Amino acid sequence: xxxxxxxxxxxxxxxxxxxxxxxxxxxxxxxxxxxxxxxxxxxxxxxxxxxxxxxxxxxxxxxxxxx
Numbered sequence: 739x740x741x742x743x744x745x746x747x748x749x750x751x752x753x754x755x756x757x758x759x760x761x762x763x764x765x766x767x768x769x770x771x772x773x774x775x776x777x778x779x780x781x782x783x784x785x786x787x788x789x790x791x792x793x794x795x796x797x798x799x800x801x802x803x804x805x
Contacts, residue, residue, distance in 0.1 A: 750774050752788060752802045754771075757801075
């Protein structure tokens with residue numbers, strides 16, 4: 739998913755593929771649903787902040803699917 743699309747769709751509902759390390763650390767499932775809270779870029783690297791169960795987690799844009 740492109741970063742420019744994500745910036746426009748703030749507050750959109752998304753499903754996210756969760757990395758294995760985060761699954762173990764936070765007890766999340768393989769795929770979770772949440773809402774986009776913001777997008778942060780550092781040079782060429784972008785991270786998308788997604789609210790899941792009242793907490794905010796950062797994911798890579800390619801791990802997100804709108805819907």
